[in-house]
Amino acid sequence: MGNAEWGMDADRAASDSSPQSPVPSPLRLVVMGTGPFAVPMFRGLLAGRHRVLALVTRLARSSRAGVKPPPSPMRAVAEGHGLPVLDPESINTPVAREALAALAPDLFVVADYGQILSPETLAVARLGGINLHGSILPKYRGAAPINWALYHGDTETGVTVIHMTPRVDAGPIVAIARTPIDPEEDAVALEQRLAQLGAPLVSQVVDQLAAGQVESLPQDASQACGARRLRKTDGEIDWSRSAPEIKNQVRALEPWPRTSTHWLRQHATPLRVILGHVTVEARTSDSPPGTVVAASSGRLVIATGTGLLAIDQLQPAGKRMMSAGEFLNGHPVATGERFGSP
RNA sequence: CGCGGGGUGGAGCAGCCCGGUAGCUCGCGAGGCUCAUAACCUCGAGGUCACAGGUUCGAAUCCUGUCCCCGCAA
Numbered sequence: 071m072g073n074a075e076w077g078m079d080a081d082r083a084a085s086d087s088s089p090q091s092p093v094p095s096p097l098r099l100v101v102m103g104t105g106p107f108a109v110p111m112f113r114g115l116l117a118g119r120h121r122v123l124a125l126v127t128r129l130a131r132s133s134r135a136g137v138k139p140p141p142s143p144m145r146a147v148a149e150g151h152g153l154p155v156l157d158p159e160s161i162n163t164p165v166a167r168e169a170l171a172a173l174a175p176d177l178f179v180v181a182d183y184g185q186i187l188s189p190e191t192l193a194v195a196r197l198g199g200i201n202l203h204g205s206i207l208p209k210y211r212g213a214a215p216i217n218w219a220l221y222h223g224d225t226e227t228g229v230t231v232i233h234m235t236p237r238v239d240a241g242p243i244v245a246i247a248r249t250p251i252d253p254e255e256d257a258v259a260l261e262q263r264l265a266q267l268g269a270p271l272v273s274q275v276v277d278q279l280a281a282g283q284v285e286s287l288p289q290d291a292s293q294a295c296g297a298r299r300l301r302k303t304d305g306e307i308d309w310s311r312s313a314p315e316i317k318n319q320v321r322a323l324e325p326w327p328r329t330s331t332h333w334l335r336q337h338a339t340p341l342r343v344i345l346g347h348v349t350v351e352a353r354t355s356d357s358p359p360g361t362v363v364a365a366s367s368g369r370l371v372i373a374t375g376t377g378l379l380a381i382d383q384l385q386p387a388g389k390r391m392m393s394a395g396e397f398l399n400g401h402p403v404a405t406g407e408r409f410g411s412p
Numbered sequence: 413c414g415c416g417g418g419g420u421g422g423a424g425c426a427g428c429c430c431g432g433u434a435g436c437u438c439g440c441g442a443g444g445c446u447c448a449u450a451a452c453c454u455c456g457a458g459g460u461c462a463c464a465g466g467u468u469c470g471a472a473u474c475c476u477g478u479c480c481c482c483g484c485a486a
Contacts, residue, residue: 302484342483367450368438388417388482392424399437400425 094280097176100195102126102161103144107261108181110269111202112147115179118273120280123173124154126161128184162188170194177279179272180234189236199234200275201241202268204261206230206248208289210297211239216261218297219251220322223314226250227260229268231275233286240294242286244278245271256321300327307331309360309410313350313377320345331360331409333401340412341401346383346391353378360410365403368395372409 097120101112104127115122125148148155158166162185171194178192178199192198205215207230219227228248235241247267251260278284305327307316320329332340355363357373364371370381385391386401397403 344483385482387484389424390482395438396424399423399439402425402437 094282096120097197097276097280098123098174099276100124100126100170100173100175100178102178102180102183102187102199104128104142104184105182106143107204107265107268108183108202109143109147110265111179111181111272112144114269114273115276116147116151118276120276122151122153123175124148124156126156126158126170126183129157129159161185162191167191167194177276178234179276181268181272186238187234192234192236197279200244200272200279201232201234201239202272203230203232203239204264204268205297206246207232207239207243208291208294211294212297213299215297216264217257217300217322220255220257220260221318223318224251225253227264229264229271231268231271232289240289240291242288244275244284244286247271254321256324258324302327305329306411307345307409309372310375313374313379316374316379317348317350320348332412333403334408334410334412335401335403336407342387343397344385344391345381346385349380349382351378351380360408362403362405362407362409365398365405365407368393368398370394370398370403 099115099120099122101108101115101122101124103109103112103125112125125144127142127144127148145155145157156166156169158169160166167190170191175195177197178187178195179202180187180199181202182204187199203211203215204227205211205219206226206228209215210218216227226248228246230243231245232239232241232243249263249267255263275284300323305319305323307319307329309316309331311319316329323329328344330342330344332342334340351371354376355361355373355378357363359373359375361373362370363373363378370384372379372381381394383391383393384397386397
């Protein structure tokens with residue numbers, strides 16, 4: 071359901087060249103993507119038999135004065151293939167739509183792009199658009215599905231390809247793939263894996279579209295939940311949460327905004343530290359949340375609301391990520407001191 | 413010219429404001445203690461104090477410039 075129109079369009083596309091041929095005509099694709107999540111999919115399409123006309127990506131802004139922004143991975147791939155790159159401030163202006171229409175695309179293939187396509191923009195492509203999303207929809211609709219899955223301690227996730235509709239991430243499901251989450255996996259690693267998982271899925275769906283053989287399922291809206299964009303403040307540790315919850319937070323918020331707290335040291339201003347790898351301790355303690363219960367022999371252990379959390383790696387403000395041992399060599403943390411918000 | 417922190421033996425830091433022969437916690441080497449040890453004790457090696465210039469009798473420390481790292485902000 072929901073693909074009747076598609077099927078007719080795709081049939082027509084196939085019959086344009088050779089009505090009886092088992093190999094339908096290649097589609098004219100415009101890929102939209104910005105982050106690393108979209109790269110494997112992009113490479114897969116470039117290697118496939120369909121025609122990639124252009125990349126649409128978000129405008130690269132300089133992050134620091136006098137320093138060039140790091141080249142976006144998607145842009146680099148496109149330039150490597152001599153593809154045109156469009157980076158409109160907004161994809162939904164008449165000007166941007168004209169530029170897209172000039173390419174006469176059959177299909178938009180979108181992943182980790184950063185802008186929401188209006189119905190008018192979506193209509194520029196003959197078959198509309200498909201989107202690769204980093205969750206098992208309808209769970210975690212929105213900007214940060216991978217992060218929120220980790221944050222909530224999910225043990226399974228996946229990728230979903232949907233037919234794009236005006237409602238964000240709410241379109242009918244065309245393909246889905248699942249994968250278990252490793253308890254130690256962080257958002258960067260999981261995103262890489264999901265990107266790899268999604269790439270062949272997208273190519274397969276594009277092939278099916280070309281052949282007019284797409285089946286889709288509407289999402290069960292009653293099961294939907296959101297995955298809103300991350301905020302800086304999501305990275306602040308509330309030590310009254312449990313040790314496993316804080317560990318999930320640390321895993322989820324890489325590479326941004328990361329998870330941080332402050333060493334509330336005596337006779338000095340609080341020192342902000344970002345947490346790297348942490349371990350949930352089997353022991354428990356009666357100390358109030360945020361209290362240092364061990365700070366020697368290379369081990370830094372903090373009491374949480376439920377359970378103890380060992381900080382294995384941390385990065386003091388202005389410094390690099392270092393082991394707890396290194397940190398303790400230069401910073402006289404004492405048991406009984408507190409970590410928390412200043 | 414967005415704001416801020418920092419570059420000191422292999423690691424992490426102090427010293428800098430109030431210039432005067434380099435210190436702490438580790439690591440490393442040798443020896444000792446010990447049934448034994450990542451524990452403890454003693455001794456030791458190892459430093460262009462980011463780089464360049466300036467001020468000074470004398471600069472890690474003050475001044476100027478350069479390079480690099482990081483946090484915030486986008």
